[in-house]
Amino acid sequence: MALLAGLRVPARSLLRAGARLRDAALGRWERAAGGGGDGARSFGSQRVLVEPDAATGVAVMKLWNPPVNSLSLDLLTELVISLEKLENEKTFRGIILTSDLPGIFSAGLDLTEMCGRNPAHYAEYWKALQELWLRLYQTHLVVIAAINGASPAGGCLLALSCDYRVLADNPKFIIGLNETLLGIVAPFWFKDTMINTIGHRATERALQLGLLFRPAEALQVGVVDQVVPEGQVQGAALSAMTQWLAIPDHARQLTKSMMRKATADRLLTQREADIQNFVSFLSRDSIQKALQVYLEKLRQKKG
Numbered sequence: 098m099a100l101l102a103g104l105r106v107p108a109r110s111l112l113r114a115g116a117r118l119r120d121a122a123l124g125r126w127e128r129a130a131g132g133g134g135d136g137a138r139s140f141g142s143q144r145v146l147v148e149p150d151a152a153t154g155v156a157v158m159k160l161w162n163p164p165v166n167s168l169s170l171d172l173l174t175e176l177v178i179s180l181e182k183l184e185n186e187k188t189f190r191g192i193i194l195t196s197d198l199p200g201i202f203s204a205g206l207d208l209t210e211m212c213g214r215n216p217a218h219y220a221e222y223w224k225a226l227q228e229l230w231l232r233l234y235q236t237h238l239v240v241i242a243a244i245n246g247a248s249p250a251g252g253c254l255l256a257l258s259c260d261y262r263v264l265a266d267n268p269k270f271i272i273g274l275n276e277t278l279l280g281i282v283a284p285f286w287f288k289d290t291m292i293n294t295i296g297h298r299a300t301e302r303a304l305q306l307g308l309l310f311r312p313a314e315a316l317q318v319g320v321v322d323q324v325v326p327e328g329q330v331q332g333a334a335l336s337a338m339t340q341w342l343a344i345p346d347h348a349r350q351l352t353k354s355m356m357r358k359a360t361a362d363r364l365l366t367q368r369e370a371d372i373q374n375f376v377s378f379l380s381r382d383s384i385q386k387a388l389q390v391y392l393e394k395l396r397q398k399k400g
């Protein structure tokens with residue numbers, strides 16, 4: 098065990114996180130130095146890098162929250178801000194959502210935001226997650242997920258909230274709503290988002306069993322729309338984007354709204370109750386214990 102800032106951290110974890118951070122940071126800095134496509138300048142925050150291409154009207158949005166792109170409160174907030182900024186720029190019509198961390202799209206909700214905190218923190222955290230989902234799910238922009246890594250639980254929700262999903266073909270890149278495996282329950286709007294993508298029966302099976310699909314199965318069940326070799330994900334997402342952007346914006350946007358509004362409204366009309374539900378659920382001793390055991394297992398996992 099190594100001692101870091103007063104915390105006991107397994108040396109293996111430090112090495113693994115360090116290597117991933119170094120590789121990711123190198124790639125990030127190299128790309129940032131190159132600037133965005135077509136000479137447009139990259140912008141963004143600490144955890145969200147946006148590479149806009151004014152010529153095509155497409156921006157690539159990259160998540161960077163080492164070690165696993167967990168959806169921390171900060172990442173959620175920065176994602177909403179970046180999304181809002183692109184929505185307000187008339188030049189942009191589409192976003193490719195991807196990860197800047199090798200092998201991980203997003204590990205889902207940040208378990209450290211959900212363990213050992215107080216009810217006010219849980220409420221703030223849940224509100225931020227609702228905010229991101231409401232915005233991403235209903236944005237008038239085309240959003241295509243270029244899923245270049247594992248994408249469990251909240252990571253899967255992010256992808257399902259996009260308009261189209263391309264997944265890299267690697268058996269480690271699992272995707273699904275696996276909440277039941279943690280002893281917790283996917284909220285109704287996670288469930289609705291999945292039903293709207295793969296239908297009721299497939300969702301029921303996936304949710305009850307906490308299924309994490311490998312690429313071929315994810316494609317078969319419809320959780321993703323396309324599986325491509327690793328390294329071709331962003332290119333494939335950009336090709337798909339061409340098809341989506343060929344449709345007149347007003348017609349596509351009204352259609353998107355027609356398909357998604359009822360689902361989003363369901364949360365909007367009971368947002369406060371949903372927050373209270375989450376807070377009281379999370380505050381139970383049994384749930385806190387289950388999450389702590391799960392987090393500890395992740396920390397002890399052999400790399």
Ligand SMILES: CCC/C=C/C(=O)SCCNC(=O)CCNC(=O)[C@H](O)C(C)(C)COP(=O)([O-])OP(=O)([O-])OC[C@H]1O[C@@H](n2cnc3c(N)ncnc32)[C@H](O)[C@@H]1OP(=O)([O-])[O-]
Binds near residue numbers: 110113165204282
């Ligand atoms: C009602 C609520 C609904 C809930 C929805 C959710 O999304 S619930 C969320 C459901 N999400 C899941 O069930 C996914 C759980 N995660 C995984 O399955 C794997 O981490 C992986 C497949 C994403 C990456 O595998 P890999 O071998 O590349 O990486 P690794 O496993 O070695 O982890 C590296 C470090 O990251 C840490 N850490 C990991 N995840 C989280 C997290 N969510 N948060 C915080 N921390 C997390 C891990 O502890 C370790 O820390 P250490 O030891 O360095 O201090």
